[in-house]
Amino acid sequence: MRRARLHRRALTAGVGGSLLVLALMPPLSAYASANLIVNGGLEAHDGVMPVCWERSGYGNNDFVFELTDQAHSGDVAMSVTLTSRTDGDRKAMMLESASCAPNVIPGHQYDLSVWYTTTTPDTVVTMFRHDVALGWQYWMDLAHLPVTSTFERKTVRTPPIPPNTDQLTWGVTIYGVGTLVTDDYSMVDVTLPVEGDVCSAGDACVEGYWDVLPFNAPARAMHAVVLHNGNVLFIAGSGNSEELFNAGEFRTALYQPYTGTFIDVPTPADLFCSGHVQLPNGRVLVMGGNRNYPSPDYSVGYGGLRNSYIYDPATNAYQQINDMIAGHWYPSATILGNGDVISLGGLGEDSSGTVIAEYFDYSEERWLSFPETNQNWAFWGLYPAMILMQDGRLFYTGSHVFGPGLPGTGASIYDYESGTIVDVPGLQRKDERDQSMSVLLPPAQDQRVMTVGGSLPEINPDANRLVDIIDLKQPNPRYEPGPLLPTGFLDGGVPQTEEQGKKYVSLVILPDGTVFESGGGMHTQASPVYGASIFDPTTNTWTKMAPNPTPHTYHSVSFLLPDGRVMIMGNNKADGSYDTHMSVYSPPYLFKGPRPQITSIDTREWTYGSTQEITVDVPIVKAALIRPAAVTHSSDPNQRYVELPLSVNGNTIGLNVTSNPNIAPPGWYMLFVVNANGTPSVAEWVHLT
C-alpha cells in the first residue's frame, strides 16, 4: 500500500513535469495548431502512460496497458490488450482535467481522429462530455475500428455539442480479447456555418403549417403501420363498432401517400385493439384483437383473440400463423435485438387480465408454446409501453390504457430471461397516466425515456400536463419531473388553464432529433385539445407550434412520413362516431431553404458495427435512422431515432452504425440527413440486419 502511494506521488510529479515539457516543446509536427488534443502524439510520457492520458475501464477481464515503440509517428504509441474477458471493457482516455480535456463550444462539431491497429473488431470510439451542472457524463460511442495489422486512420465527427457542455474527452474502448494500439490523436473544430434566416414563409417559419387533406380515410384507422415501401397500413377491424362486428365487417386499408389513394385489404378477423410490429424483413406481425364485445351489463367485458397474422407488403395480404398461448385485447408488441418479439398484457378470451408472456421466434416465424416461454405471471395492464433497453431488457414506462390502481401502473425494468421485475420510482401520479404516451428520446444511444400526459379514467378529471423523463444510463434510474406540456385550446378557442393537459396525446420523433406532440383530449372520448409543440431533448424544452386544426382524441394515431411531415388522424367520440379526416403537419424545418439530398447510397443492406457510405449534395451536420411507426392508442414503443456519427470526406459521408442491435433492432429504417440549417432530407430506406 505504501508503495502504491509513493507511486501515485511520483506519477503526479511526472505529469506536472511533463506538462511543463509539453509547454516548452515546439508544436507537434503531425498536426496543425488546430488540433485540440494535448499530447495527441503521445510522445510526452512518464514511462507508464502518456501525459494527459489515463487507464480506464471496468468489469471482469484481464488486461495490459503499456507504451509501445510500434508507433505511427514518433517513438511511442499506446497499447491496450485484453487477454481474457467475461464482461466490461478497457480504454485509454484523456484525463478529465481542466488542462488536459479539450474545451468545446456548444453547437460546434469536431472531427476526432486516431491512427490505430487492432487484432479484434471489438473496439469503439467512446466520448464523455463535461456538463457544467452535472459533471462528467458518458455521451456516446461513435464508431468501430475494423481489424488491421498496419496503421489505419479513423476519423469520426461528433454530433453537435449539447448545451451546457464545456469539455470533451474521448478514447478507444476495447471490449474483446485482442490488442489495440493507438497513436496520433487529433480533434479539430469543423463546425459548418449556418446560412441564417432563409425562411420567408411567415408564421410557418417558427410554428410549422397544417394541411387538412381533401379526402378522408376509408376506415376507422385506429392502428397505423408505416411500411418500408412508403405506404401506410391502416387497420380498423370492426373499429369499435359493435354493429360492424356483428356484421363481420372488418376493415384494413393501404394508404399510398404519393398518390393519395387507398386499397382495401381483406381482413381475416377483428383486429380492432390488436398489437403490431414490423419484423426484420419488413413484414408486419399482428397479434390478438377483439374476440367479443361486452355483454349488456358488462358482466363480460371485451375479450381478446389468440389469433396472429403476418401482413406482407409485397402481397398486400394477411397470412395466419399459429395462435398465441392466450388471448390478448390491447397487447404490447416490442421487437428485440435478435428480431424476436415479446407481447405482454391485455385482456384474455374471458375478459380477465392476461398474465401470459408471449414470445415470437422470428427465425421460426411462430409463437412459442407455453413450455418454451419464460413466465413470471405479471399482469402488465393494457397496451403497456414496453421499450427495449440497450442491454435487451424491457423498460415499462408506466404508460398504459385504462386500469387505475392495477399492478400495471408505475414503471419498472423487466428481464424476460430471468423473469425479474425491478420497480423504478419517480413517475408522477402513476395511477393517472391512462392514455399517456412514452417515447425513447433521440438519440436511442442516450437511453432516456419521456412520458407525457394522461388521466385517471375512474373519475375522468381534466387530463394532466405532467412530463416525466428518466435516464436509463444511471445505476438506479428514476423518473424526474420534466417541463410541463404546453397548453392548447378547447372547442370554441377557449384556452386551457394552467392545470389542464392531454390524454390520447401523440408523440412523433422528427428527423432533426426533436419530438413533436399534437392532438389529444381532456376527457374520456371528449374535449379535444388543439395544441402542438416540439420537445428538444438537448435542452429539455418545449416550443409551441401551430395547433392541430382537427380534433384527435380517442383512437387517434400520428406518425412520421418519409418526407419529414407528420400525419395525424382519427377521433372516436363519446357518441361512438368516428372522424376520418386526415391532417398533415409540416414542421418549421421544411421552410428553411433547400433540403439536402442523399444523392447515392452504396448499399441498402446494412450491418451492425459497419460504416456505410453515401453521398450528399451539400454539407450535412448529422444523420439518423428512424424506425417507422407502428402506432395505436398513443403507444409506439418501437419508435426510435438512432444517431449515425459521420465520417466526412467532402460530400462523401461514412455513416457509422451501432454494433448493438438493442439500440437499433433489425429491420427497415428511414435514413435522414440534416444540413446546418436543421433541414432534413427526404428519407431513403435502408435495411439493417
Place this chain on the structure above:
Amino acid sequence: MRADGKVRLVLLFVAIGVIAAIGVGTQFVGAPDSDPDLAEMGAPSSRSAVPATLEPAVAGAATPSAVAVTPAPTVSPSTAAPRPFVHDFAQGGTPRPPAPSPTAPVPFEWFRIDCDFAYGVRGQCISWSRLTEEERAAEDWCGYLARIGWTSGIVVPDGSPDPRNLDRNGDGVGCGDGDIA
C-alpha cells in the same frame, strides 16, 4: 489474411515474445478476479479509471525512457464484425419477489372506467363526471347530455336498470322527445 501472412505474423510474435521475456519494456497487468478495487468497479458511465494501486509487473520499468516493444497478442486477428457493445447501465434495484402461479383470473374492473354502461351502445361512453354543479343539483341529466352533444337522446339498452330514469316512456331512447316534460 493469407496463410503466408499468418506465418510471418507468428514469427514476428515469437520474436517479440523473446524480447519481452528478457525484461525490456513496461507492463501493467490487471487481475480483476483477485483485486478488490476492481471488484468494486463497474460504474454506470463505463469510464471508471483503473485504480492507481495497479503496479508495474516489471520492476524498475517506470522511467520516462522505458517503452515496451509491442507484446505478443494471445489471440489471432479477426476480420469479423464487432460484437454488440453493451453498457452496464441500470443494474441497481431489488427485484420484486416472484409472483406465484395464478389460481384465479385477474379481474379487470370495467366499472373503474368513467363510462356509464347503463346507457348507449358499445363504443359509446356516457360520462357523468363533467356535470356542472347546477346540473347536478337540478338532476338535469338530459340537459347535460344535450350540452355535451347528445341532442337526439341516448339508447337505453334492453335490461338496463336506467338508473337516472331517462327513458320515461319506455321506447328504448333516453332523453327522447317523449321523455322530457
